[in-house]
Amino acid sequence: MTDSLQEIEKKSHIKSIIAIIVIAFMLIPIMTITILYFTNENLRYTMNDYLSLLPSNVGNYFKGMPTKEEKENVKQQIAKHYITLEEDRLVDKLLIIKGEDKSLYDELLILLNRENPMKMRGVRESLRRTQLTSNLLQRILGEIDEEKDERISELARYYSSLSITDAIAGVERDFHSGQLNREELALLLEGISLDQSARFLLYLDPAITETVGYQLREATRRNIEKKMQEIRNKEKELEDLASIYEKKSLEEQLLDLGNDNKFRVQDLAVLFKNMSIKTGGQILASVEEQAFITELYQQIHTLEVLNNREANLPVNLAEAVQIYNNYETKVRELVEVYQRMSVEELTDVVEEMMATNRTYSSYSIGDENITFTEEQLVIDVLNHLKPNKVAQLLEGLSTERSIDLSQKFIVNASN
Secondary structure, eight states: OHHHHHHHHHHHHHHHHHHHHHHHHHHHHHHHHHHHHHHOHHHHHHHHHHHTTSSHHHHHHHHTSOOHHHHHHHHHHHHHHHTTSOHHHHHHHHHHHHHHOHHHHHHHHHHHHHHOHHHHHHHHHHHHHHHTTTSHHHHHHHHHHHHHHHHHHHHHHHHHHSOHHHHHHHHHHHHHHTSSOHHHHHHHHHHSOHHHHHHHHHHSOHHHHHHHHTTSOHHHHHHHHHHHHHHHHHHHHHHHHHHHHTTSOHHHHHHHHSSSSSSOHHHHHHHHHTSOHHHHHHHHHTOOOHHHHHHHHHHHHHHHHHTTOOSOHHHHHHHHHHHHHHHHHHHHHHHHHHHHSOHHHHHHHHHHHHHHOOEEEEEEETTEEEEEEHHHHHHHHHTTSOHHHHHHHHHHSOHHHHHHHHHHHHHHHHO
C-alpha cells in the first residue's frame, strides 16, 4: 500500500515537471514575439497589419494604430516646425525629447539636419556642450560663462548710470581700445532697457552699429530696430511741430513750450533745436523758472553732442534771452517816462519815432539777427501804458498816423 502511494506521488511529480516544461516552451515564443514587437519597429508595423484582420474589437484596436507612413509624416511636421524656432529653444526641446525617447531624438536630428544643415551645426554644438555637463571641461566653461555674465552685468550697470552722451563716448572708447568686443557689446545691449539699446545704436559710431548688429539675436535686433524707428518718427513729428509753433503767438508758445506740462523736456529740446534762436529766446525770456531753463539747456546740449554738432545753441539761446530781457527793461523804463509826459509831448515823440522808424538796436547771434526798431519800441511801450493815456495819444496824432498806429497796435497785441 505504501509502495502504491509513493508510485502515485512520483507519477504526479513527473506530470508537474512535464506541464512546466510544456508551459515554458509555449511562453518562450510568446515572450520572444512580445519583446520583438516592442523593440523592432518594422515587425510591429507588420504585426499590426495582420492583427487588424482579427474580428471584433481586437481587429478594430489594431486598425486604429498609426501606420509607419503616418508616424513618419508626423515626425516630418515636427521637424519643419522645430527648425523655425530660435536655436536656444530648439536645443531645450530636443533635450527634453532625448530624456523621454532617445530613438525619436536621433530621428529628429536627421530630419532637422535635412531641413537646415547650417542651423543644425550650431544646434549640435550646443547639444554637445550640454551633454558635457558633468565633465570638468564643461564646468570650467560654465565658470567662464558666469564670469562673462557678471562682467556684462557690471558693464550694464555702469553705462546705465551715465548720461547718454557719456555712455556713448565710453562705449566707443572701450570698443576702439579693445576693452569691449563685439560679442560683449551685443550682450550689453540685451542687458539694458530697449529704449537705451535703441538710443545707443542710433548715436554710436555707424561702423560700430553695423558690426554689433550681426552679433544680436534676430528677435532682439528686430525689437531694437522697431524702437529706433519709433524714436526717429517721434523726432520727425516734433520737427514738424516746431515749424507750426514758430508761427503761433507768444502767448500760445509760452503756454505749451514754457514748461514741461505738455511736452517732456527731452521733446522740448527737439522743438527748440528746430525753431529760430529769435523765437526760442523770446519764449524763454518770459519764463521765470530758472531750473526749467537750465534743464532745457542741458537737454539741447545733449542732443547736439549726440548728433555730432557743435554745442552752440544753449549759449545762443541764453544770449538771446539776455537781449530780450534788456529790451524789456528798457521798455519798462520808457513806460514810466511816457506815463509822466503830457499828451502833447508824448504825441511829438511818437510822431517822430514812427516817422523815422530807425533801428533802435540790432544783435547778431549765430546765423540770425535780432533787431528792434523805434516803431516796435513805441508799440511795446504803448502796450504797457494806461488805456486812457493811449486813447488821448491816438486822438492827438494825425488821422493817418493814428489809424496806422492803431492797426499795428492791434496786430502786435494779437501776436
